[in-house]
Amino acid sequence: MSTSTGLEQDAVRAEARRGLLIGLPAIATLTVLFAIPLIIVVAYSFGTRTRTGRTDFSTLDLSAYQRLADPLVLEIVSRSLGYALLTTVICLIVGYPFAYHLATRTPRVRAVLLVLVMLPFWSNFLVRTYAWRVLLGSDGPLVRLLGALGIDDVVLLFTPFAIVLGLVYGFLPFMVLPLYAAIERIDHTLIEAARDLHASGWGAFRAVTLPLSRSGVIAGSVLVFIPAFGAYVTPELLGGSRTTMLGSYVVRQFLSARDWPFGSALSVAILAVMLLATTAYFRTGGRSL
Amino acid sequence: MSALGAATARLRRPRPPRTLAPTRAVERLLAGNAWLVFAFLYLPIIALVVLSFNDNRLASVWGGASLRWYRELVSDAAVLSALRNSLIVAVASTVVATALGTAAAIALERFRWRGRRTFDGMLFLPVIIPDVTMAVMMLLFFVQVFRFAGNMLGITGAFGLTTIILSHVAFNISFVAIVVRARLAGMDHVLEEAAADLYASPWQSFRHVTLPLIAPGIAGGALLALTLSLDDVVITSFVAGPGSTTLPVYVFSLVRRGVTPLINAVSVLMLAGSMLLVIVSLSLQGRRTGGERRRDGQRSLPSA
Amino acid sequence: MSAPAGVGPAVSLRGIRKVFPGHRGAEDTVALEGVDLDIADGEFFSLLGPSGCGKTTLLRIIAGLEFPTSGSVRINGREVGLEPPDRRPVNTVFQAYALFPHMTIADNIAFGLRMKRVPSDEIRRRVTEALELVRLTGREDRMPSQVSGGQQQRVALARALVNRPEVLLLDEPLGALDLKLRQAMQLELKTLQERVGITFILVTHDQEEALAMSDRLGVMDGGELVQVGTPGEVYERPNTRFVANFLGDSNLLTATVVDDGALRLADGSIARATAGRPVGSTVTIALRPEHLDLRHADAPRDAHLDAVHGVVVKAFYMGSAIYYDVVLDGTEGMLIEVRQGNAPGIENYGVGERVRVRWNPHSTTVLAD
Numbered sequence: 002m003s004t005s006t007g008l009e010q011d012a013v014r015a016e017a018r019r020g021l022l023i024g025l026p027a028i029a030t031l032t033v034l035f036a037i038p039l040i041i042v043v044a045y046s047f048g049t050r051t052r053t054g055r056t057d058f059s060t061l062d063l064s065a066y067q068r069l070a071d072p073l074v075l076e077i078v079s080r081s082l083g084y085a086l087l088t089t090v091i092c093l094i095v096g097y098p099f100a101y102h103l104a105t106r107t108p109r110v111r112a113v114l115l116v117l118v119m120l121p122f123w124s125n126f127l128v129r130t131y132a133w134r135v136l137l138g139s140d141g142p143l144v145r146l147l148g149a150l151g152i153d154d155v156v157l158l159f160t161p162f163a164i165v166l167g168l169v170y171g172f173l174p175f176m177v178l179p180l181y182a183a184i185e186r187i188d189h190t191l192i193e194a195a196r197d198l199h200a201s202g203w204g205a206f207r208a209v210t211l212p213l214s215r216s217g218v219i220a221g222s223v224l225v226f227i228p229a230f231g232a233y234v235t236p237e238l239l240g241g242s243r244t245t246m247l248g249s250y251v252v253r254q255f256l257s258a259r260d261w262p263f264g265s266a267l268s269v270a271i272l273a274v275m276l277l278a279t280t281a282y283f284r285t286g287g288r289s290l
Numbered sequence: 291m292s293a294l295g296a297a298t299a300r301l302r303r304p305r306p307p308r309t310l311a312p313t314r315a316v317e318r319l320l321a322g323n324a325w326l327v328f329a330f331l332y333l334p335i336i337a338l339v340v341l342s343f344n345d346n347r348l349a350s351v352w353g354g355a356s357l358r359w360y361r362e363l364v365s366d367a368a369v370l371s372a373l374r375n376s377l378i379v380a381v382a383s384t385v386v387a388t389a390l391g392t393a394a395a396i397a398l399e400r401f402r403w404r405g406r407r408t409f410d411g412m413l414f415l416p417v418i419i420p421d422v423t424m425a426v427m428m429l430l431f432f433v434q435v436f437r438f439a440g441n442m443l444g445i446t447g448a449f450g451l452t453t454i455i456l457s458h459v460a461f462n463i464s465f466v467a468i469v470v471r472a473r474l475a476g477m478d479h480v481l482e483e484a485a486a487d488l489y490a491s492p493w494q495s496f497r498h499v500t501l502p503l504i505a506p507g508i509a510g511g512a513l514l515a516l517t518l519s520l521d522d523v524v525i526t527s528f529v530a531g532p533g534s535t536t537l538p539v540y541v542f543s544l545v546r547r548g549v550t551p552l553i554n555a556v557s558v559l560m561l562a563g564s565m566l567l568v569i570v571s572l573s574l575q576g577r578r579t580g581g582e583r584r585r586d587g588q589r590s591l592p593s594a
Numbered sequence: 595m596s597a598p599a600g601v602g603p604a605v606s607l608r609g610i611r612k613v614f615p616g617h618r619g620a621e622d623t624v625a626l627e628g629v630d631l632d633i634a635d636g637e638f639f640s641l642l643g644p645s646g647c648g649k650t651t652l653l654r655i656i657a658g659l660e661f662p663t664s665g666s667v668r669i670n671g672r673e674v675g676l677e678p679p680d681r682r683p684v685n686t687v688f689q690a691y692a693l694f695p696h697m698t699i700a701d702n703i704a705f706g707l708r709m710k711r712v713p714s715d716e717i718r719r720r721v722t723e724a725l726e727l728v729r730l731t732g733r734e735d736r737m738p739s740q741v742s743g744g745q746q747q748r749v750a751l752a753r754a755l756v757n758r759p760e761v762l763l764l765d766e767p768l769g770a771l772d773l774k775l776r777q778a779m780q781l782e783l784k785t786l787q788e789r790v791g792i793t794f795i796l797v798t799h800d801q802e803e804a805l806a807m808s809d810r811l812g813v814m815d816g817g818e819l820v821q822v823g824t825p826g827e828v829y830e831r832p833n834t835r836f837v838a839n840f841l842g843d844s845n846l847l848t849a850t851v852v853d854d855g856a857l858r859l860a861d862g863s864i865a866r867a868t869a870g871r872p873v874g875s876t877v878t879i880a881l882r883p884e885h886l887d888l889r890h891a892d893a894p895r896d897a898h899l900d901a902v903h904g905v906v907v908k909a910f911y912m913g914s915a916i917y918y919d920v921v922l923d924g925t926e927g928m929l930i931e932v933r934q935g936n937a938p939g940i941e942n943y944g945v946g947e948r949v950r951v952r953w954n955p956h957s958t959t960v961l962a963d
């Protein structure tokens with residue numbers, strides 16, 4: 002009975018054409034300004050540095066990648082991982098109760114508090130980090146306060162402490178917001194049900210709230226870990242020569258050492274870690290960041 | 291039921307339990323933690339503002355309040371030129387990225403086409419990629435472009451505002467697209483079908499139905515793009531040329547040489563700028579949603 | 595399945611097939627298969643069927659919101675083919691109304707006219723008329739969120755009708771309303787349709803709604819249109835088991851064709867009905883519970899009625915009627931439901947009692963499957 006008129010295919014094709022057309026400017030831009038640069042970086046990572054600091058592509062090899070196993074590089078990588086993980090854990094420990102507190106306020110209070118959390122997030126990141134440099138400096142208010150308390154000769158700036166503090170300060174809102182969203186979504190009656198089934202307050206929290214806010218915990222952790230691991234501004238402003246993180250090390254390859262192949266290999270490695278972290282995130286059932 | 295009966299019934303009815311709120315002691319701990327977090331978030335900012343008014347060159351010595359550093363700042367040609375560059379870059383890259391990102395969001399959310407998933411993945415990468423990697427990518431890209439242009443076409447390119455703007459567009463498209471797409475996903479597609487059913491062409495449907503409804507998302511995406519552009523140090527410093535330094539890059543280079551009250555003043559101005567931006571956008575949003583109730587139809591469709 | 599003779603059909607569908615391709619290895623969904631249908635001008639036609647049978651898809655194909663995989667769609671004789679929805683003289687009342695949340699009620703209603711570039715004073719006049727038609731005068735400056743569900747439904751109706759479409763499509767327009775409002779709106783909708791004389795195609799789950807409002811209705815199952823007819827035809831003469839059970843309740847009995855006008859039932863008794871099948875073949879007949887009545891098994895026979903015997907196993911007292919479950923002789927526990935009117939003087943039967951179940955041969959329907 003039915004005679005194929007191809008109506009539908011025509012319609013589907015027309016729609017596909019229109020979609021592609023609308024997306025085309027962005028696709029073209031991202032291809033030129035993102036995909037091609039990415040390919041170029043990968044290409045550089047297989048080159049070698051000539052004596053004059055130029056890059057030689059005639060012998061594509063893995064020498065830049067082999068140098069990733071240098072003890073110095075490994076030290077910097079593990080330091081970056083350590084700082085990033087520590088930052089993530091601190092953000093979680095501080096941020097969870099904070100987000101919980103926010104989520105249990107009345108809607109009006111909640112709205113105000115949320116704006117207060119967002120405001121620093123929207124303010125200039127460099128300036129906020131710079132503020133800590135002023136506060137922690139050797140003639141800054143904190144050191145003088147400690148001195149007045151009888152604790153002399155403390156060095157706060159240019160220490161791992163300063164870096165982690167700066168990272169926590171910079172990325173705490175990334176932890177709080179998804180946690181808040183997850184906790185706020187939880188159906189209150191579930192907790193009532195748990196209490197009704199003789200769970201203690203803590204028991205109900207562990208049985209209901211914590212598992213149901215898991216998505217927020219994971220999203221927040223990924224959102225903090227990723228920028229913390231690749232951080233540049235914070236360790237540059239608050240760290241010292243013995244607290245070099247990966248971001249600064251990469252920059253150094255380009256701006257002072259002029260070892261572009263090695264810098265490119267490092268960049269590719271960082272990208273790989275990021276992709277791993279996000280893939281793990283999506284594997285654990287995370288939705289869009 | 292008598293009035294008295296109703297009143298006592300109301301008294302006897304248990305207040306709805308705040309079940310998420312735990313016991314008093316825990317509640318106090320949580321509140322304490324919240325106060326500490328807010329203090330942690332705001333004290334550095336407040337300290338910076340205070341110090342920017344300190345007449346003394348040393349941060350540790352209070353020399354009385356003065357506008358000395360602000361005065362010095364407005365006559366500092368380097369700061370002013372950096373500020374000018376920053377604004378040019380931020381506005382230009384935001385406008386371009388918002389247009390492209392919105393189009394990308396619509397193409398991804400409302401149409402099915404081959405390559406859609408690949409594009410979706412590509413769009414996601416700039417969000418998770420660290421600044422340093424992005425900076426390296428842009429630097430090497432422009433170096434190659436300039437080399438190619440020089441060798442093949444005899445054109446000499448140079449790092450400058452254009453390269454900075456292009457780099458900012460590259461990372462901002464994705465952020466705008468994500469924000470707008472979330473808004474689009476929350477908007478029922480049936481509204482667009484209803485518009486088409488009521489004789490609206492695809493363009494009219496977009497203009498009169500889709501656009502007004504996703505406008506807050508577009509504004510949010512643009513604000514994010516503006517903020518990210520004004521925040522950026524690393525990428526910009528990689529692709530900046532002589533004379534095209536932006537304010538954050540300039541401040542960053544100053545800070546590395548040491549802290550001065552002048553930087554405090556610049557920083558406070560930058561903070562004030564970003565906060566102003568957020569507050570304006572929040573109040574605009576507030577008016578938008580509040581107005582819906584008050585407007586009562588004085589507004590009408592712009593006649594087609 | 596042709597429309598009543600006279601004017602040409604307002605909507606004419608031929609061989610409509612719709613396949614939704616499965617995504618990422620999932621199987622394709624055949625939402626519609628071989629749908630042929632003519633709907634007359636000015637007719638109130640309902641599409642009825644269980645969830646997922648393709649009602650919405652068929653409506654969307656007529657509106658142009660979806661294109662058929664194959665088949666032809668004509669509106670007032672014109673092939674609409676690939677015409678997009680904005681070029682079709684058809685308007686839709688969407689299931690959840692799809693009112694534009696950022697426009698006032700007046701702007702919602704005026705939308706279609708503005709898109710067609712009708713002069714603004716005419717728009718004003720027609721919007722006012724439409725508001726009167728759905729009794730919403732005075733509410734025109736409110737936003738959709740500021741009026742009740744029933745009023746939103748009427749706005750959706752006005753927004754479609756104001757364009758004077760040749761065909762109005764309604765996808766479960768009353769589904770979101772509570773029972774009372776729904777019944778009031780059913781009446782209103784029917785009256786309105788008679789007044790404006792526009793062809794209405796209504797999709798509904800609700801059989802009573804379909805029976806009460808339509809001039810004709812079509813029953814769909816699994817993407818196919820299984821029966822089309824007036825409410826009386828479809829209810830009284832269902833053509834398949836599916837229709838017999840979907841519209842009201844039916845008792846289905848298996849029978850063997852004895853000769854041209856007679857069927858033999860399981861207990862050996864004869865039912866008078868024309869099957870149109872060869873002698874010896876097995877058919878299914880449908881009997882509505884309300885067309886059956888009960889007598890004591892030993893009561894005198896009535897030559898005008900057909901009957902089977904059985905034992906009452908359950909009696910449900912429902913006020914105006916009593917329902918009996920009767921196990922028929924010669925079947926293994928096969929139940930037949932009888933709805934006996936509960937008037938004074940009508941006898942009641944107890945569980946375990948032997949009864950005769952009787953019916954008028956005219957109420958026997960021989961099913962096609």
Ligand SMILES: Nc1ncnc2c1ncn2[C@@H]1O[C@H](COP(=O)(O)OP(=O)(O)OP(=O)(O)O)[C@@H](O)[C@H]1O
Pocket residue numbers: 614615623624625643644645646647648649650651652799
């Ligand atoms: N866009 C689509 N993509 C894939 N499958 C679809 C799509 N739309 C409908 N279907 C499938 O087609 C079949 C018919 O759907 P349709 O919406 O027409 O049913 P319906 O009769 O309107 O059901 P209901 O009464 O629940 O509204 C269903 O199996 C449905 O899952």
Ligand SMILES: [Mg+2]
Pocket residue numbers: 649650651
């Ligand atoms: Mg449906």
